[in-house]
Amino acid sequence: MEKKKPVIGVLGSGSWATALIKILTSNDNKVNWWVRREDDVKHIISYKHNPAYLSAVEIHLNKVTPVSNIEEVIKNSDWLILVVPAAFVKDALKGVDPQLFKGKKVISAIKGMIPDENLLISDFMEEYYGTPSSDTAVIAGPCHAEEVAMEKQSYLTIASENIEFAENLCEVLDCHFIKVHAIKDLYGVEYSAVIKNIIAIACGIAHGLNYGDNFQAVLVSNALQEIEKFVEKINAMERQLSASAYLGDLLVTTYSQFSRNRTFGNMIGRGYSVKTAQLEMEMIAEGYYAVKCIYEINKKLELDLPIINSVYNVLYDKISPFLEFRILQNHLK
Incomplete structure (x- = not known):
């Protein structure tokens, strides 16, 4: 039947x-x-x-x-x-x-x-x-x-x-x-999907600041390490972060022309205020809200997450993207 x-x-x-x-x-x-x-x-x-x-x-x-x-x-x-x-x-x-x-x-x-x-x-x-x-x-x-x-x-x-x-x-x-x-892996996939939007904003900011492909490649590879640290601390289990649900989703969101979070970050990198970028997009960039959530959760976890911290500093503490990413350069490998 x-x-x-x-x-x-x-x-x-x-x-x-x-x-x-x-x-x-x-x-x-x-x-x-x-x-x-x-x-x-x-x-x-x-x-x-x-x-x-x-x-x-x-x-x-x-x-x-x-x-x-x-x-x-x-x-x-x-x-x-x-x-x-x-x-x-x-x-x-x-x-x-x-x-x-x-x-x-x-x-x-x-x-x-x-x-x-x-x-x-x-x-x-x-x-x-x-x-x-x-x-x-x-x-x-x-x-x-x-x-x-x-x-x-x-x-x-x-x-x-x-x-x-x-x-x-x-x-x-x-x-x-x-x-x-x-x-x-319910929690690993869900948290990875949240964090990849934050990373897409970071890539957008870098693009708006005229950083090139070399920098973005390093940014994304370091971002995967931040995702791994976070999800392992929250919910330790055997998972393969090179799988499409993790790395694949991260790549498409950070590189695609259709990524609203990357678009939002690009506007911030080019000098738009958060409010102006949000109004002009007319669509929600989930990473804007997500970075505050992850940043606050990490106050208890105390993990070293320089990319997430940099996006938070730019969006919420209104630090100059130019200055913040000059500092971020020294935390990437």
Whole structure:
């Protein structure tokens, strides 16, 4: 007997959420899609496209039900994929009865942390909504939404302590342009995804300051060492950081033209203020919030993380990028 596919709820309507809608429907899944603005829901129903993000992607309404009521999506779905920026997760779920999440599988496709609380999305969902880690998974790259929209061959990693759940999610996401595999390292993958956005900002700043490819190569290789130090201290286990979920995701985020964190960092390196860069981008650079979270966590860990410290100093202490990166040069090998 053929296994019944779960109904998937996608919470969020940005570019990555839209890309996931494309992946899910390419594999014939039924999807409930929470889109915050009712006007956007009406547009999608009328024109079969997201008006704000990846508008070239056709939305197949025979498989997708877009609605503006988040509780309706949660109630009518078996598995829930969270795809709102980390800074807005609390607001998006405000007022939602935690009982609605009972028995649901929750998947984070968010590459950030809850600001001020310094919580990973998986920890936040367990603490506030009672979702155990055995019912939680993380979708990791390397995978940019823009390339998904063009059906360029891409790869995803699903991380969960419940490997059977992870493998089932792989089957749901696997399609002709997406290859997916499962691993058990939930926390390592989630923290790596958070930190790689910080490193992408650092690479962007370096580019804005006119540093070259030689410097960026050293910056990225040193960054991988910082990721290794941090995740081993937080959650020591056997993991291979050269795998695509770690190194691959780091590389695509630090080098790609589609990386919003690199773009944000580039603007800072060229002299934009944080506020001006954020306004001009009109998209969230998760690394901006993430660096404060990681910096504050590291106050207790006391690890030597010069790249993360430098990005924090530039963004939050308003140290000149030029001066800060002159200092950083002496910490890299």
